Amino acid sequence: MTTSSFHPPVRTLMGPGPSDVNPRVLAAMSRPTIGHLDPVFVDMMDEMKALLQYAFQTKNELTLPVSAPGSAGMEMCFVNLVQPGDTVIVCINGVFGMRMKENVERCGATAVVVEDTWGHPVDPQKLEDALKAHPEANTVAFVHAETSTGACSDAKTLTEIAHRHDCLVIVDSVTGLGGVELRVDDWGIDAIYSGSQKCLSCTPGLSPVSFNDAAVARIKAREHKVQSWFLDLTLVMGYWGSGTKRAYHHTAPINALYALHESLVILQEEGLENSWARHRAHHEALRAGLESLGLELIVPRDHRLPQLNAVRVPDGIDEAAVRKMLLDDFSLEIGAGLGPLAGKVWRIGLMGYGANRRNVLLCLSALESAMAAQGADIRSGGAVAAAMAVYGA
Amino acid sequence: MTTSSFHPPVRTLMGPGPSDVNPRVLAAMSRPTIGHLDPVFVDMMDEMKALLQYAFQTKNELTLPVSAPGSAGMEMCFVNLVQPGDTVIVCINGVFGMRMKENVERCGATAVVVEDTWGHPVDPQKLEDALKAHPEANTVAFVHAETSTGACSDAKTLTEIAHRHDCLVIVDSVTGLGGVELRVDDWGIDAIYSGSQKCLSCTPGLSPVSFNDAAVARIKAREHKVQSWFLDLTLVMGYWGSGTKRAYHHTAPINALYALHESLVILQEEGLENSWARHRAHHEALRAGLESLGLELIVPRDHRLPQLNAVRVPDGIDEAAVRKMLLDDFSLEIGAGLGPLAGKVWRIGLMGYGANRRNVLLCLSALESAMAAQGADIRSGGAVAAAMAVYGA
Numbered sequence A, B: 001m002t003t004s005s006f007h008p009p010v011r012t013l014m015g016p017g018p019s020d021v022n023p024r025v026l027a028a029m030s031r032p033t034i035g036h037l038d039p040v041f042v043d044m045m046d047e048m049k050a051l052l053q054y055a056f057q058t059k060n061e062l063t064l065p066v067s068a069p070g071s072a073g074m075e076m077c078f079v080n081l082v083q084p085g086d087t088v089i090v091c092i093n094g095v096f097g098m099r100m101k102e103n104v105e106r107c108g109a110t111a112v113v114v115e116d117t118w119g120h121p122v123d124p125q126k127l128e129d130a131l132k133a134h135p136e137a138n139t140v141a142f143v144h145a146e147t148s149t150g151a152c153s154d155a156k157t158l159t160e161i162a163h164r165h166d167c168l169v170i171v172d173s174v175t176g177l178g179g180v181e182l183r184v185d186d187w188g189i190d191a192i193y194s195g196s197q198k199c200l201s202c203t204p205g206l207s208p209v210s211f212n213d214a215a216v217a218r219i220k221a222r223e224h225k226v227q228s229w230f231l232d233l234t235l236v237m238g239y240w241g242s243g244t245k246r247a248y249h250h251t252a253p254i255n256a257l258y259a260l261h262e263s264l265v266i267l268q269e270e271g272l273e274n275s276w277a278r279h280r281a282h283h284e285a286l287r288a289g290l291e292s293l294g295l296e297l298i299v300p301r302d303h304r305l306p307q308l309n310a311v312r313v314p315d316g317i318d319e320a321a322v323r324k325m326l327l328d329d330f331s332l333e334i335g336a337g338l339g340p341l342a343g344k345v346w347r348i349g350l351m352g353y354g355a356n357r358r359n360v361l362l363c364l365s366a367l368e369s370a371m372a373a374q375g376a377d378i379r380s381g382g383a384v385a386a387a388m389a390v391y392g393a
Helices: A023-029 A039-056 A070-081 A095-106 A124-133 A155-164 A213-220 A233-240 A254-270 A272-292 A319-330 A357-373 A382-391 B023-029 B039-056 B070-081 B095-106 B124-133 B155-164 B213-220 B233-240 B254-270 B272-292 B319-330 B357-373 B382-391
Strands: A012-014 A062-066 A087-092 A110-115 A139-143 A168-172 A191-193 A207-211 A308-312 A332-336 A345-349 B012-014 B062-066 B087-092 B110-115 B139-143 B168-172 B191-193 B207-211 B308-312 B332-336 B345-349
Touching: A012 A345, A012 A357, A023 A254, A039 A062, A039 A207, A039 A254, A062 A070, A062 A233, A070 A095, A070 A168, A070 A191, A070 A207, A070 A213, A070 A233, A087 A095, A087 A124, A095 A110, A095 A139, A095 A168, A110 A124, A124 A139, A124 A155, A139 A155, A155 A168, A168 A213, A207 A213, A213 A233, A254 A272, A254 B254, A272 A308, A272 A357, A272 A382, A319 A332, A319 A345, A319 A357, A332 A357, A357 A382, B012 B345, B012 B357, B023 B254, B039 B062, B039 B207, B039 B254, B062 B070, B062 B233, B070 B095, B070 B168, B070 B191, B070 B207, B070 B213, B070 B233, B087 B095, B087 B124, B095 B110, B095 B139, B095 B168, B110 B124, B124 B139, B124 B155, B139 B155, B155 B168, B168 B213, B207 B213, B213 B233, B254 B272, B272 B308, B272 B357, B272 B382, B319 B332, B319 B345, B319 B357, B332 B357, B357 B382
Parallel strands: A012 A332, A087 A110, A087 A139, A139 A168, A168 A191, B012 B332, B087 B110, B087 B139, B139 B168, B168 B191
Antiparallel strands: A062 A207, A191 A207, A308 A345, A332 A345, B062 B207, B191 B207, B308 B345, B332 B345
């Protein structure tokens, strides 16, 4: 057996992530590797923290990128903040809320589930009711931006309710960060995790997290050791803390961190509010085009994430065949549905660098072509025209 | 605040890892990102598995790169194979054995420690005695290649002893893989973890692991859910298993995997035995040079890892000042001591791409210069001459 070097095709990534990566990020990633305790690298870590604080809109000192994907950032939040015997209210309106429940239970805690229909946001009233029924709860966990459905929940209101009942909140904003309004400090979020490969348009593999003082106080007051050595914040802080003296914990993924640093520099150059507005603008154009194709989004208008568009697959259309044609003929990736939505939706991402006019028009053209190939009655060019009208062109 | 793009200096990395990265690996890392469920990527995953099987010298089906650093690979082994109430014999002869003990305890199991002097290998007789004294033990954990000291333990013999007492073994070969003889199947190792950033000369951030049938059988027979969702092999297998149908578990670190794939292709091109021999040859030259400087390695000759040379700092030499001068004046990184060896040793890595004549000569010249700057009585050029004599030049 002899294996050759791997040369991937050039794709346009419009699935639920990874998203299209800015070439500047790829260039940063291939810069020379230096040591994880090199003074120059330690300075870069300080910049990284400041850049992440900006992206999260927080002054939290404990803001850092976990050296692993979003699932590990999620686990870091739960294993550090939840102890055996705790009760945690978990709001579930998609796949990623279900994972939160798994995490709670694996910490030896009890999960009380608040359920909402997939595609809809978390209902604040249901959370309020659950908290009244479970005064023993000390934590509320919910997903800000559900990657499986494209629903955006009202993180500010949910956090207020949780705090009124003396609970800390753990928030999943893997798909939210950089693409939609998120203000960790103003909203009072206690612990939050995200991912590098969504609206930051970095390569996958890192999970930005942030913890406020209340979260840190709870970690310091723990009675049980954190069950994960790798994710134990009391140890990780020794490396990602302040000052020039950094205690070795694990070897940081140096080049991946170069990439994340560059993606955050790009976000800072654009400005966070501008990035949010850009995502919204391209979403509106995509939405208009999809509607002209007779396609509908599963999320009610006021609760849509611009960066993740879950589209109901029309009757008579083979959803997998459409995705295959997009990949084979257009080198364009869109996502399938997860869980109960498998086979029923496509998920079209407009994330970070990929939230641009070129991608919107390519996707609409390709979808039109693929659906027409299956006999759908579509006016050629209509989708692009509808999108262009929104752009004002 | 405006932060600029980060441009790292070009270093020569001769610490305990990360090691010098082959430019081919950096080039691979910056290739276009594709989706983690893209059929082309799935084919690459199959190649990756075969390449890792070659590096580990195993046919184990469950051989994969964990999407996080070696510490997470370690944790994957322990949380999947160890259950609450188990007794695990942990052999400690350096920092990384201590981490194994931490992992065992965080799994709710009891760790029985077999201790050896740092810098020495694990003593098989002590393991035998501990197993006789603890017939309830079901697992033995030890470090094949101790990164904190440079000692190589006899993994084959230790595994035989463990098996005679009906224990599975968990082996740390983070620094061993690719640099020194390691035969997972021939030696009967049940579970092993490594790292990308040592003798594979890949960027840091991934942890190759492998599990044999006995390990898989134990995982399948577990009574308790694995405490980590991210590292739960019963879930990870759904993605890294066989066939074209891969279940989404987490988003794989695509570009980091390109890099690891390329580093494994390079290893295959060279040949594993050739790589082991190359590490040995450059170690011998470095050793001769160090000895001519009056420096000694802390590990007895027969138990030295060629890729990690722990050098005793002579009396009267400021070890941190030497490392600083190497970094500032030669852009050369060597490592400090860890734990009880902090301030007492330097750790000089000759790993993967960095195990070459250029690095050996640079390191000896730079050390000579830095020690002379502190008033050491050194014959100029003597270290290089001694190394060159070993090279036969």
